Every structure is written in C-alpha cells, then in structure tokens.
Amino acid sequence: MLLNLMKNLLRSLGVLLVTTFAGFALMFGNATGIASSVLGIGATPESVQAKVVELGLDRPLLVQYWDWLTSAVTGDLGRSFYTGQQVSEALSQRVPVTLSVIIPALALTALISVLLGVAAAVRGGGIDRFVQFFSVGGTAIPNFIIAIALVFAFAIHWRIFPATGYVAFGDDPWQWVLSITLPMLALLVGAVAGGAQQFRTAMLDTLGSDYVRTLRARGMKEQPIIFQHVLRNAAAPGLTVVSLTMLSLLGGAVFIEQVFALPGMGRLATDAAKISDVPMVMGTVMVTVVIVLVINFVADLLIQTLNPKARMR
Amino acid sequence: MTSATDNRTTDGRAVRFAVLRKLVKNPIAAVALVWFAGVLFIAAFAPLLATGGPNLTDLGAANLPPFSDGHFLGGDAAGRDILDRLIWGSRSTVMAILIVTVVSVAAGVTTGLIAGFYRGRFETIANFLVDVVMSLPGIVLLIALYALTGPNLPVAMAVFGLLIAPTYYRLVRSIVVSVRNELYVDAARVVGLSDLRIVGRHVLWAVRAPIIIQSSFTMAAGIGIEAGMSFLGLGDPTSSSWGIMLQQSFTSIYNNPVAILWPSLVISLTVLFLILLGNALSDVLQSSARSKVMPRRKRRAAVAEAQAAITGSPVDAEPAELSSSDDVLLSIRALRVGYPRSDGGITEVVHGADLDIRRGEIHGLVGESGSGKSQMAFSTLGILPKEAIILGGSVLLDGHDLLTDSKRQREARGTRIGYVPQEPMSNLDPSFTIGRQLVKGLRAARPMSKAAAHAKLVGLLERVGIRDAERVMSLYPHEISGGMAQRVLICGAIASDPDIIVADEPTTALDVTIQAEVLEILRGLSEERGLAMILVTHNLGVVADLCDTVSVMKDGLIVEKADVDALFESPREAYTQNLLASSRSVELMEIEQ
Numbered sequence: 085m086l087l088n089l090m091k092n093l094l095r096s097l098g099v100l101l102v103t104t105f106a107g108f109a110l111m112f113g114n115a116t117g118i119a120s121s122v123l124g125i126g127a128t129p130e131s132v133q134a135k136v137v138e139l140g141l142d143r144p145l146l147v148q149y150w151d152w153l154t155s156a157v158t159g160d161l162g163r164s165f166y167t168g169q170q171v172s173e174a175l176s177q178r179v180p181v182t183l184s185v186i187i188p189a190l191a192l193t194a195l196i197s198v199l200l201g202v203a204a205a206v207r208g209g210g211i212d213r214f215v216q217f218f219s220v221g222g223t224a225i226p227n228f229i230i231a232i233a234l235v236f237a238f239a240i241h242w243r244i245f246p247a248t249g250y251v252a253f254g255d256d257p258w259q260w261v262l263s264i265t266l267p268m269l270a271l272l273v274g275a276v277a278g279g280a281q282q283f284r285t286a287m288l289d290t291l292g293s294d295y296v297r298t299l300r301a302r303g304m305k306e307q308p309i310i311f312q313h314v315l316r317n318a319a320a321p322g323l324t325v326v327s328l329t330m331l332s333l334l335g336g337a338v339f340i341e342q343v344f345a346l347p348g349m350g351r352l353a354t355d356a357a358k359i360s361d362v363p364m365v366m367g368t369v370m371v372t373v374v375i376v377l378v379i380n381f382v383a384d385l386l387i388q389t390l391n392p393k394a395r396m397r
Numbered sequence: 398m399t400s401a402t403d404n405r406t407t408d409g410r411a412v413r414f415a416v417l418r419k420l421v422k423n424p425i426a427a428v429a430l431v432w433f434a435g436v437l438f439i440a441a442f443a444p445l446l447a448t449g450g451p452n453l454t455d456l457g458a459a460n461l462p463p464f465s466d467g468h469f470l471g472g473d474a475a476g477r478d479i480l481d482r483l484i485w486g487s488r489s490t491v492m493a494i495l496i497v498t499v500v501s502v503a504a505g506v507t508t509g510l511i512a513g514f515y516r517g518r519f520e521t522i523a524n525f526l527v528d529v530v531m532s533l534p535g536i537v538l539l540i541a542l543y544a545l546t547g548p549n550l551p552v553a554m555a556v557f558g559l560l561i562a563p564t565y566y567r568l569v570r571s572i573v574v575s576v577r578n579e580l581y582v583d584a585a586r587v588v589g590l591s592d593l594r595i596v597g598r599h600v601l602w603a604v605r606a607p608i609i610i611q612s613s614f615t616m617a618a619g620i621g622i623e624a625g626m627s628f629l630g631l632g633d634p635t636s637s638s639w640g641i642m643l644q645q646s647f648t649s650i651y652n653n654p655v656a657i658l659w660p661s662l663v664i665s666l667t668v669l670f671l672i673l674l675g676n677a678l679s680d681v682l683q684s685s686a687r688s689k690v691m692p693r694r695k696r697r698a699a700v701a702e703a704q705a706a707i708t709g710s711p712v713d714a715e716p717a718e719l720s721s722s723d724d725v726l727l728s729i730r731a732l733r734v735g736y737p738r739s740d741g742g743i744t745e746v747v748h749g750a751d752l753d754i755r756r757g758e759i760h761g762l763v764g765e766s767g768s769g770k771s772q773m774a775f776s777t778l779g780i781l782p783k784e785a786i787i788l789g790g791s792v793l794l795d796g797h798d799l800l801t802d803s804k805r806q807r808e809a810r811g812t813r814i815g816y817v818p819q820e821p822m823s824n825l826d827p828s829f830t831i832g833r834q835l836v837k838g839l840r841a842a843r844p845m846s847k848a849a850a851h852a853k854l855v856g857l858l859e860r861v862g863i864r865d866a867e868r869v870m871s872l873y874p875h876e877i878s879g880g881m882a883q884r885v886l887i888c889g890a891i892a893s894d895p896d897i898i899v900a901d902e903p904t905t906a907l908d909v910t911i912q913a914e915v916l917e918i919l920r921g922l923s924e925e926r927g928l929a930m931i932l933v934t935h936n937l938g939v940v941a942d943l944c945d946t947v948s949v950m951k952d953g954l955i956v957e958k959a960d961v962d963a964l965f966e967s968p969r970e971a972y973t974q975n976l977l978a979s980s981r982s983v984e985l986m987e988i989e990q
Contacts, residue, residue, distance in 0.1 A: 099529050107538070111545055121547075165771035208783075209693065220676065224669035226621045228628050229661045232647060236654070294823040297780050301818075301899075302889055303811025312837075316828050335534030342629055343647070353537060354629050357544040365544045370535045380532060392828060392873040 085388060091385050096377040100370075104156075107369045108149050111362045113142035119358040122165050137166065156370065162363035164356075172366035174352060179371060181250055182341070182348035184260070186333040189268045193275040194326050196227075200276070201283030203289060206310055214281050223278025228339040231270035235343065238266060248345035267340045274336060275329050282328075284320035290314045320387045327383035331376055412820040414526040419681045426677035429670035436667060440491040451485035451637035453477060454655050473642070474649040482637045482937040483663055489638035490620055490667070493554045497619035498612055500558025505565025506608065510596060512566070513573025520570070527563040539626060548633040550623070555635050560614060568611060569604050576603045582689050606682040606904055611677035615755060617668045624664045639664050696786055699743050703733065705971040726929050727754045727777065727814070732790035734772045734781065738749035743786060747772050748953040750790075757927045759920075761961070763976070764950035770933045773950070774899045777931070778816055779806045811842030815890035817900040817919075821882035821907070832870030835889050842893035850892075861918050880911035884918065891922055896930040898922075904939060916943055931964040937980040941965060949973045 112118070119135035120127050128137075136142050140151075152162065161171035204215040239247035245266050251259035290296065291314055299309050338350030345351075349368050356364035420426045439446060454476045463471040463479075470479040505811045507794055512520040538560065546552050576599065585595045627640025634641060642660040650657055698814040734747040747769040754760050762770045775781045777792050779799065789968055791798040794813060799806040810816075818824040826834050836850045845853075851870070858866035861884040874882060883903065890898055900919065904912040918941055923930055932944060940947055940961060949972065957970040968974045 091954045096459055098525075099532060102529055103533060107541055111541060114545055117545065133399065176843070179695045215507075219674055221669065224617065225665045226624060228625060229643075229665055231659060232643075232657060235650075240650075240654070249534075292782070294818060294820055295826045298816060298818055298824040298828070298886070299838060300780050301778050301810055301814075301816030303807070303893065304838060305807075305841065308837075308841070313826050313829070317826065321978035331532070331534055338534075338536050338540070339628065340627055350537075353540045354631065357540045358630065360544050362544055365541050369537055369541050372534060373532075376534070390828070393875045 088149060088388060089385070092381055096381055100373055100377060103373050105149055106371055107366060108152060109145055111366060112141060112148055113145060118362055124254055161367040164364050165361050166249070166359060171363050174364065175349065175367055175371055178349040178352045181346055181351060182337050184253065185264050185267050185348065186271065186337050187272045187345065188264065189275065189333055190330055192272055193279050193329050196276045197279030197283045197325070198322065200280035201256055204280065204284045205287035215284060219277045219281035222273045227270050227274045227336045228343055230273050231340055231343040234266045234270055250346045266282055267344045267346060270340050271333055271336050275333055278332065279325050279329050282325045283322055286318040287314060291317045318388055323383045323387050327379050330379045334375065416681055420677060422821050423677050425673050429674040429677065430671045432666065433674065436487055437491060439484055440487040443488055447481040447484045449478060449481055451482055452635065463655060470659050471656065473646060474653060479656060479659055482642055483639070483659060485637040486639045486642060489550060489636060490623060493550065493623035494616040494619040496551055496554040497558045498615050500555045500614065501562040501565055501615055502608065505562035505575055506569050507853040509569025510573055510600065513570040514577060514592065514596060514600065523566065527566055530560055531563050536625065540631065543631045550632065553626060554619065554623065557619065561618060564611060568607050572604045572607065573600050576600050610675055610679045610682060613671050613678060617671040620664065620668050664889070698785060700788055700908040702990060703735070703743065724755050725753050726756050727778065728752065728793045729773060730791045730793065732773065732776060734789040735786045737786065738786060745788065745954050749846060750950065750953065750955045752948055752955065754931060757929055758946060759923055759930045759932060759944045761944035761947040762931055762933045763935060763937060763940055763947060765935060766830065768950045769953040770950045771901055774931060774933045777899055778810055778814055782936065790901050811838065811893045811895065813895050813897065814893035815842050815893070815898045817887055817890045817898055817903045819905055820873065821879050821886055824886055825882055827874050830871055830873055831885055833890065838889050839892045844929065849936065854888060854892055857892055861887055862914065880907055883907060883915055887918060899931045901933045919943065937977065949976065
C-alpha cells in the first residue's frame, strides 16, 4: 500500500513536470512573438529585441524553465507581462471562484449519478430508458448552450437568478448560492449524463458477476445483495468516474464562466491568452494540472483502501 | 471481436451494403445520416446556396425577426443574414471535424498499431504519454496554445486531434494485442508474411469497425470544441462559424434574443445526430457483442407466442411420464428457455427438457458445452441471467411449481436447494472475508445468531477438510487457493441443510488432484445427509465415479436417461455412444502419454 502510494506520487510528479515543461516550451519558445505581441503592432525590431532581453526570454529554454520551476515551488509564478500583478496573487483570487462552482457540482454529480445509475441498473424498464436517453442528450448538447438556455429561462424570462456575476460566500452566503446555482446546473447536466451512464455500467457489471449469482442462490434477498455487496464492489469504478468527472468539470467551467461572467480561473486563462500574457496562462495551466493530479491521487488512494488486495501490501 | 473476424470471409462490399441497409432501417440513424450528409452538402456548395457573402451587411436587416422578407431567419446585430451566415459557417465546422478526425485517427491508430504489435519500450512510453494527455482538460491546453498562435483554427483543431488521439490509441492497442495472439496471425507469420502485410491484412481489418464508431464521436467532439473556442472569443471574428455566431448573438442577447436560437440549434442537433449515428453504428457493427434485456411487454408477448406455437405439438401431446412415485424430490417438466436476439426474435436454447431427481440420488447431467445443461441447473434456482426468458414448462419441488411462484422459489433457495458453482474464485465476493460472506448467506437462509452461524460454519469447513478453519474464516478470497475456495463454496451450499444440491461443473476449474478430493467430499456429504444432487458436467469419468443416474443432453433436449451402469454398458442413443467413444479415446491418449 505504502509502496503504491509512493509510486503514485512519483508518477504524478512526473506528469506535472512533463506537462509544465511542454507548456513552458510551447509558450516561451517563441520569444520574439511574445515580445512583439506585448508591445503591440507599432513595435520596431529593436524595441522587440530590447523587450526580449527585458523579459529574460533570450536565455536558454532550460534555464528559463529551471528558474520558473524553482520559484514556482516557493509559490512565485512570476508576474503578468501587462499589469505586473503577481500571477500567484491573481490565481488566489480566481481559483476559489472556480472551485466554489465545481466542487458543489462534483458532489451533486456523484450523488445524482449514483442514484440514477443504481436505479437504472437495478430496476431497468422506464427509468433505465430515461437514463439512456438523458445520457445521450446531456452529453451531446455543449454545456455553454445549456447555460445560455438556462440564462434565457431563469434569468431573463423568469427573473429568479442573476444572469451574470459572482458574490463570494464570505460576503453574502445567500447571494453566493443564487450566483452559482445556474452555472452549477449548466455543468451538472453534462456531468450527470456521463456519470449516471458510467455508474450504471459499473453496477450492471457487478450485478452480472458470478458471486452475486451465488449469493442469490444462497437465499440472500435482493436488497442486501445490492446495498451491501454490489454497491461496495461498484464503488471503485464509481470513484474513477468521479475523478474523470472532475476533469470534465474543470474544462467545462471555462465555458460556463464565460456565459455567466464569473471571475474564475477559466476566464483568467482566456483573457490572458487573448493578450499573450504568457506567465498568467502558464500559471493557470499549472494550477489546473495540480488540481487534476490531486483529485486523481485521492481517488486512487480511496480505491486502494477499498480493495482488500491492495490494503494488505 | 468475433464479428469482426467472422466477416472476413464474406465479400467486403456486400458487408458494407448490409451495414448501410441496416442503418437506414433504423429511423434515428437514417435521420442522422441525412442530416450529416446535408451539412456536408451545404458546406461544399455554400457559394451557390448563400444569397450573399458571409459578411455582407445590410443595415436595414439589423436584428430583423425571422421569416422577414428576404431574410428567412432574420438578421443579426450587424445586419447580416443569419441563414447565409449559417450556410457559410458550416464550412468551418466541416473543416474542423475533418482536421480533428484525420489527425486523431492518423496519430492514434498508428501509435496503437505499433504499440500493440511490437509492445516493448515504445508501448511503455506511449502508455505514459497517453496517461498524461488524458489527465488534462483539453480546452485549457488549447487556450494556452492560443497565447502562442493567436486565432488559428486549423492548428487548434490539429492539436485537439492529438489530444483525443489517445482514445484511438487505447482502442487499437487493446484490439491489436488480442488479435496478435490469435492463431491466424501466428499462421501468417509462419507462412512468412511480412509484419506490414500482416498488419494490413489481418489487424487493420479487426480494428476498422471500432474506429468507424469512435470517429463519429470524435466528430461530435470536434464540433463542440470548435464552437466552444469561438464562443470564448478565441476564434477568428471576421470569419463565419457557428461558434462565432453564437458568441456574437450572445453579446446582443437582450436586443435580439431569437438570433441565438439558430446557431444553438444547429450546433446541438449536429452533435446530437453524430452521437446517435455512432450509437446506431455500434449496434449494427457490434450487435453480436450485446444481448439486451427485453422490455417486459415484449417479453410477455414472446412467451405467449412461444406457448401458442407448441400447443398440439408432439412435446405437449405426450405427457412426460413421472418416473416411480412420490420419492421424486425435484422434477423439471418440459422446460423451455430462450434468449432475445438483436433482431427482436428469440433463440431457444432448451426445448422442453424433463428431469427427475429422487431423494438422495446423485443425478449426472452430461452434454457438450452449449447443450443447455447449465440453463437447466440455473432455472431450478431461478438464477438464470437477466435477459433469459422462460418460455414454458415447470420446475416442481415437492409437487409445487417454482417457476410460477417466485416467492416459493426465493424461499427454496438455500433452504431447500443449494448451489455449488463452477469457478471457485469468481464466486466469492472479493471485498468480504470468507467468514462474513458465509455467515451472511447462512443467516439469510436460516435465521440464527451470528455466533451460532459462525460455529456451525467452522465445523463444516473442518468437515470438508480445511484444518485451520477459524483462520480461513478471517481471510479474503484472494488469500486462499482455488481448491480451498471450492470447499468454502460447498460449505456455503450445504450450511443451510438443503435437500438437494445443484452443482454446475464443480471440478472443471480445479487441478486434477484436487478434483478427486472435491468429488470425494461431495459423495461423502451426499451419503451422510441423504443429499440429492444434480451434477452438471461434461466429464464422463466424473459421472462414472459419482452418479447413480445419468441424463444425456444434446441441443437443448434430454436424449437419453438411464442408470449409470446401464448407460455405460449399453448406450441406446447414437449420440451417447459417440460421447462415450470420444471420452474413451481421450482417456487412452492420456494413458499413452
């Protein structure tokens, strides 16, 4: 178990290094491009060259990456090319906004997906067809279109929720709830559609296994079989579904923040990319990767504690 | 898998036509195909179909409602015709899905082929990279890319293609690994075909169906990401794409709310139809892979139809004789079991079989695999797979039919009829200790205290030859051997003192030495407790060793039933003679070795 943990940790670190380096090389590789886009259209080649030196882009790539990495470890992700703001400071304002939408969305997705998936797998019939139908529709329609539809219905037609904006939980909890409800719903549709379907498959796989047949043959009733044995064994694939959902929520949040004008990290990345504010974009990429890796790590950990085979070692 | 390889013998073109015909028969798939073809057509002939260029503005048409004169879907905030822009926009959509599909298929399939065929270090590295790519939200990387390239749709779509190539990689790699191990690939190697030709001829053939199916999902994802990027403002604002239209109409949502409807509708429908097309394709191309549970109403109709079909048939006209008398414990009468086919019909696998088990009798049920013997065994316990349909007949326990009385059947499980499965390991729940699952099962059948159940089970485990029973009770299934697991399962079956045990190939999965021990245990238990037993097996040696009576099953029918000695001395049916002869020749071969 401990060995597995260490292996996982090393692997995650490997992924983090590979992705940040790839991102870094991609973005910082084009020094003159960055400099001229920072300076704008009227820049002369000389001023571009000067800017390259000023931003430190003339040094070898590996040196730049090493610099970035060593300061990133201490929490210093550099400064914005434009506003001079600390990237870490900007992120500390933006990341909580995104998380305050996707963490409730993740929790609700897990809950609803499990309920729907279990009902569909166990009951079959109408509820099963509904889940199948919903999972096709929900995954097909892009979440920003669902978001727009929600804005239409609940912010413009019936003015129940605000169409845009964000209120921090600390400022006014009720307003916070109102401001994240529609964004969360928009994310929820697609996530539940995928999650319920996958959880249904996990349940069906377990329900069809040999030991469930044997338990039935021994005279155990259906309910304890499902709630004690099947759910317990479907939990591991279920956790994998949850960690994959987190990935899709992080991606989806980028669009949702655009629709609802939420000041989250997705918008930060989009806005920074439009003006080639490379350190800022790099920072959001890194934070996203770290969040994904942490979630995967925790999910792996839980799966291992659930599995008696892994627990022993 | 098998469907892909079976098709190889038939003419490729004929197969393609058959697939197309089946697709068109499915109404949803037909509509989806028409829609997709329509989008392609419009993109190809946009200059002819549109009344003006994509950016032709007519200030008078600004925010015009739909169905206005000359502007069928109205105008947008800048006075451009919405229908024209949709027509022009289909071009960037089609370009996006082309690039995404070509890049992802090319990258994913080639790497998957190489990794699956040659394995080794390439596979290790590729697997790691795939894990890396799949653990990132693609859109964040595309945004990062934008910082570098600015609005450049083709490059963004190519990169997105690389980001979803891992789906193809995984798909192809796993198929190639399994195809590679199949005999015909070995044969091709021996004959001296080069790797390239083997890949081209055998491997590519096996992976083509899954690739086609996956590609329609890839196209759907491509449309979504193209629209999404444009919606974020990361597209080229001067071009006309559905995503750009969505973004621009979203900014003027208060002035002209209807305008946003059209791009939303077109994007959603195109994605939806591609996904439905993919589902339909996988139904058609891989139909053999799944057997669906029939809806209740269809199921009832099928049973009624099957019963109507047999009235007056010889099976029904000649009532099966009840052998001897009231010491018959369990009797199966005219049992018929079927499974739904993908075309809506039913394949019958047991065609009216009879079987009588007397008290204390060990009754062998022999036959080749697929003859329906396990189906008979499962139906006595009501543990047939979910999609199975009982088309007729009865299972009488003490004269009461269990098939029509599900409550009685449930009560009979464990208490009257016990079950010993074939695969010992997969029949124990991996998440619970042996003790916990045995105690639970016993208490479900016979209410008693946990301590009493525990004590009883420890005693039984010792009886079947497990020495440190207390310790074994605290172990998880993966910590014990197959032979021990089978003893545990036998205990699970007899703990609740049933009258009859249904044993489904109880020794097939075990080592030869352990097989003999397990058979000895079964015989001993039967004698001690007067247990009757249905022993399903294809091994005539086991039958000769253990059984009192034998029924021979073939193609869903009992073809011969006799005392074990009589059967071995003078088999009546030709099929039984063949079965005996072939098993003797196997024995001879074993001796010669």
